[in-house]
Amino acid sequence: MSNATLEIRNLHARIPGGEPILRGVDLVVPRGEVHALMGPNGSGKSTLAKIVAGDASYEVTDGQVLLEGEDVLGLAPDERARAGLYLAFQYPVEVPGVGIANFLRLALNARRPEGEEIGVMDFYQKLQTAVKALDWDESILERNLHEGFSGGEKKRSEILQLLVLEPKYAILDETDSGLDIDALKVVAQGVNAARGPDFGCLMITHYQRLLNYIVPDRVHVMVDGRVITEGEKELAMELDQKGYEWVREQVGA
Amino acid sequence: MSDLTNVNPDAEKLQGMEHTKQYDFRLPEEYFYRSEKGLNKRVIEKISYFKEEPEWMLKFRLKALEIAEKKGPPKWGPDLSGLNFENIYFYIRPNEHKGTVDSWEEVPEDVRETYRRLGVPEAEQRALAGVGAQYESEMVYHKLKEEWEKKGVIFLDTDSGLKEHPEIFKEYFSTVIPPEDNYFAAVNSAVWSGGSFVYVPEGVEVGVPLQAYFLLNAQSIGQFERTLIIGAPGSKFHYIEGCTAPAYNTDSFHSGVIEIIAQDNSQVRYSTIQNWSHNVYNLVTQRALVHAGASMGWLDGNLGSKVTMKYPSCYLVGERAHGEVLSIAFAGDGQHQDAGSKMIHAAPHTTSSVVSKSISKGTGRSSYRGLVQIYEGADYARSNVECDALLLDDVARTDTYPYIEINEKTAHIGHEATVSKLDDEQIFYLMSRGLAQHEAMALIVRGFLDPVAKELPLEYAVELNRLIELEMEGSVG
Numbered sequence: 001m002s003n004a005t006l007e008i009r010n011l012h013a014r015i016p017g018g019e020p021i022l023r024g025v026d027l028v029v030p031r032g033e034v035h036a037l038m039g040p041n042g043s044g045k046s047t048l049a050k051i052v053a054g055d056a057s058y059e060v061t062d063g064q065v066l067l068e069g070e071d072v073l074g075l076a077p078d079e080r081a082r083a084g085l086y087l088a089f090q091y092p093v094e095v096p097g098v099g100i101a102n103f104l105r106l107a108l109n110a111r112r113p114e115g116e117e118i119g120v121m122d123f124y125q126k127l128q129t130a131v132k133a134l135d136w137d138e139s140i141l142e143r144n145l146h147e148g149f150s151g152g153e154k155k156r157s158e159i160l161q162l163l164v165l166e167p168k169y170a171i172l173d174e175t176d177s178g179l180d181i182d183a184l185k186v187v188a189q190g191v192n193a194a195r196g197p198d199f200g201c202l203m204i205t206h207y208q209r210l211l212n213y214i215v216p217d218r219v220h221v222m223v224d225g226r227v228i229t230e231g232e233k234e235l236a237m238e239l240d241q242k243g244y245e246w247v248r249e250q251v252g253a
Numbered sequence: 254m255s256d257l258t259n260v261n262p263d264a265e266k267l268q269g270m271e272h273t274k275q276y277d278f279r280l281p282e283e284y285f286y287r288s289e290k291g292l293n294k295r296v297i298e299k300i301s302y303f304k305e306e307p308e309w310m311l312k313f314r315l316k317a318l319e320i321a322e323k324k325g326p327p328k329w330g331p332d333l334s335g336l337n338f339e340n341i342y343f344y345i346r347p348n349e350h351k352g353t354v355d356s357w358e359e360v361p362e363d364v365r366e367t368y369r370r371l372g373v374p375e376a377e378q379r380a381l382a383g384v385g386a387q388y389e390s391e392m393v394y395h396k397l398k399e400e401w402e403k404k405g406v407i408f409l410d411t412d413s414g415l416k417e418h419p420e421i422f423k424e425y426f427s428t429v430i431p432p433e434d435n436y437f438a439a440v441n442s443a444v445w446s447g448g449s450f451v452y453v454p455e456g457v458e459v460g461v462p463l464q465a466y467f468l469l470n471a472q473s474i475g476q477f478e479r480t481l482i483i484g485a486p487g488s489k490f491h492y493i494e495g496c497t498a499p500a501y502n503t504d505s506f507h508s509g510v511i512e513i514i515a516q517d518n519s520q521v522r523y524s525t526i527q528n529w530s531h532n533v534y535n536l537v538t539q540r541a542l543v544h545a546g547a548s549m550g551w552l553d554g555n556l557g558s559k560v561t562m563k564y565p566s567c568y569l570v571g572e573r574a575h576g577e578v579l580s581i582a583f584a585g586d587g588q589h590q591d592a593g594s595k596m597i598h599a600a601p602h603t604t605s606s607v608v609s610k611s612i613s614k615g616t617g618r619s620s621y622r623g624l625v626q627i628y629e630g631a632d633y634a635r636s637n638v639e640c641d642a643l644l645l646d647d648v649a650r651t652d653t654y655p656y657i658e659i660n661e662k663t664a665h666i667g668h669e670a671t672v673s674k675l676d677d678e679q680i681f682y683l684m685s686r687g688l689a690q691h692e693a694m695a696l697i698v699r700g701f702l703d704p705v706a707k708e709l710p711l712e713y714a715v716e717l718n719r720l721i722e723l724e725m726e727g728s729v730g
Contacts, residue, residue: 053685057677081687093682097700103686106696110687144700161686 003069004031006052006085006169006200011063013051021047023225024063031068031168031200034191036211036236038204039222040244045204046090048222049173053087054080067169082111084168088158088175095145100157101127103145104164111165130163133193135186152183159190169200176210188213208240221247292338294318297443300344304412304446307419317432317442324436330622331560331589336534341506343444343477401459406490407452408463411479414450421452425483429512429542429568437536437562441477441510448478448509451492452485453519459490462524462710480511484519484547493713494525505533507558513541515549517571522550526713528720529558531588537563545571545600552708553580555590556720564622566595569603569634576605579705581717584617584649585724593622593654598634598664609640610702613649614725620652621670629660637667643701644674645694645725695722 011025021044029035039045051058052065054077064071072080095103104127109117118126131138134156146154155175162170172191176184191201191214203214211219211233220230223244228251229235239247289296297318301311326333401408407418415422432442451463482492507529515521521541529535535558541549551565567576582590590613596605611619621640642651653670675697683693699706699718706714 055681076690077681077684078687078689078693081685087685089682093676093678095679095683095697095700097703098696103683103696106688106692107686110689110692165686
């Protein structure tokens with residue numbers, strides 16, 4: 001299973017007609033591991049996340065995104081999702097009138113062959129498990145997708161969906177931002193519940209704080225549209241103390 | 254957890270559905286009698302003769318014709334220049350069957366076949382024993398649950414209503430919408446045929462909705478149903494009408510009149526989802542007279558048609574009367590949905606609420622045209638209007654024409670209007686969860702309509718979703 005990875009290879013991208021945002025990103029997340037992607041504002045982390053998910057507002061000028069060896073850049077966002085990719089959005093949108101439970105069932109069934117839709121009981125159990133992992137009340141499932149949700153509830157919903165949809169690889173785009181410490185713990189608890197040999201994860205964050213609760217197997221540091229260094233979890237701690245300028249100097253970027 | 258036990262039944266039904274022109278078919282036409290084309294005295298005399306009507310009705314029809322001729326079509330609103338009466342049959346009576354039948358088996362096979370192909374619900378299997386279906390201009394299938402009959406509930410086609418209950422009929426007919434009201438009401442009054450006649454006696458509650466399903470199946474047919482609904486004091490019931498019309502070649506005309514009398518403390522609800530084929534002029538007058546303490550709700554779904562003009566109204570004439578309109582309009586390419594509501598507050602402490610949801614696609618245009626009127630002396634009236642428009646692309650158009658007339662200082666009026674475009678971010682978000690683009694768009698639209706759709710019985714909500722899905726075909730890209 002040597003190719004059981006999500007690999008980003010030499011990825012270059014920009015807003016059509018604009019300056020490059022990604023300038024050759026290289027990064028590998030093996031399935032079964034949780035990695036952190038850190039970097040200062042404007043380094044291109046969120047852009048990377050959206051491009052991997054298939055956001056059409058960016059133009060990829062070079063490189064590949066390999067999902068277990070297959071380049072997914074030619075696929076539509078829904079095809080990527082069905083192939084096993086998941087993005088927890090930094091700012092999840094509201095979709096008024098669309099109930100979370102209904103939506104998740106549609107999303108689950110979209111991944112299954114026709115005629116093999118998930119049974120009501122199985123589905124209900126999945127939801128219950130996910131809700132419990134996030135210390136949430138079941139009544140949340142009757143609410144509409146992010147309608148009237150607080151910032152923290154939206155982040156929690158992103159992890160709830162992750163737990164129900166069980167992707168092979170997930171990118172969490174600043175899932176910790178805007179959370180108080182209690183909410184952060186709950187979200188971390190959810191991500192840790194998803195951890196296992198079949199799940200690869202890339203957590204984008206500014207702060208080391210999140211990594212106290214979700215201990216990464218590896219840390220990548222992104223500056224100016226490139227991953228300039230990577231290391232063990234201690235790297236995150238060092239970054240927190242010394243700042244990104246220090247890494248820049250270290251690698252001569 | 255109702256949400257979980259009923260998780261998305263529509264998705265199941267939508268799945269694997271053929272995205273062909275499902276409603277684009279007709280069965281061979283076999284007619285018993287068809288009037289000459291055009292509207293004139295001769296045609297009206299024949300209609301009345303065939304129906305064996307009392308003298309007063311013939312006189313009423315002829316007078317209405319005079320009024321129509323004097324009035325002429327309205328000079329405001331959508332373009333009606335394509336409507337040509339010379340090409341329209343104003344009365345068609347179907348083959349074989351005369352009047353209504355009591356069981357599904359008695360309905361002619363070709364009619365049943367049409368229903369089946371339209372996907373009309375398992376009407377006769379469910380608790381819908383009271384289904385009334387209109388084939389062409391006449392009811393051919395009509396049955397009332399025995400328990401209702403025991404309670405004294407009358408649910409008939411309007412022609413039978415006139416014959417079997419002449420006193421009640423004459424007392425209320427045309428009292429809410431006289432022919433003088435507007436041109437199309439006058440035309441309907443002259444040539445009406447079919448429709449439902451409902452009378453629910455004092456204090457009677459009807460648990461299962463009274464439903465009528467009717468359709469058109471011929472070229473250039475005028476369909477002029479006339480519905481008269483009376484809720485006696487303290488009664489409570491829900492009347493539902495669905496309509497899915499097959500396609501034809503030439504311009505067609507539908508002009509119904511629906512009169513409702515909600516007497517003291519009654520609760521009456523009228524729901525309709527209509528899907529006219531894209532050449533139909535759909536010009537309907539529907540109005541309720543709402544007495545003291547009574548509550549009247551219109552749920553109005555307008556799909557299809559070439560032009561729709563429809564403004565369900567509540568005349569709140571008794572103290573604490575309440576009126577409600579929930580409306581949905583979908584304007585696809587080349588269509589103009591001019592829909593809205595009228596709330597007339599003519600008594601103290603009356604309340605009204607309007608929620609209008611419109612969707613426009615391509616060259617489609619939807620308009621909200623609404624009136625809230627507070628009469629002098631209608632103290633402490635409250636009204637709230639909310640209209641939301643959703644545009645599926647950059648070409649589509651929507652307009653709002655709210656009219657508010659307040660003659661009482663204590664009135665409390667709210668009006669809110671929003672216009673939004675189908676949001677790329679929402680589509681991307683839903684796709685990133687695995688939904689195909691068209692599924693994502695349909696889901697957003699369903700969510701937009703949800704505040705209204707959830708007021709419908711489940712099978713109608715499913716039908717509505719299916720129709721919207723069909724209307725949205727080709728909007729991906």
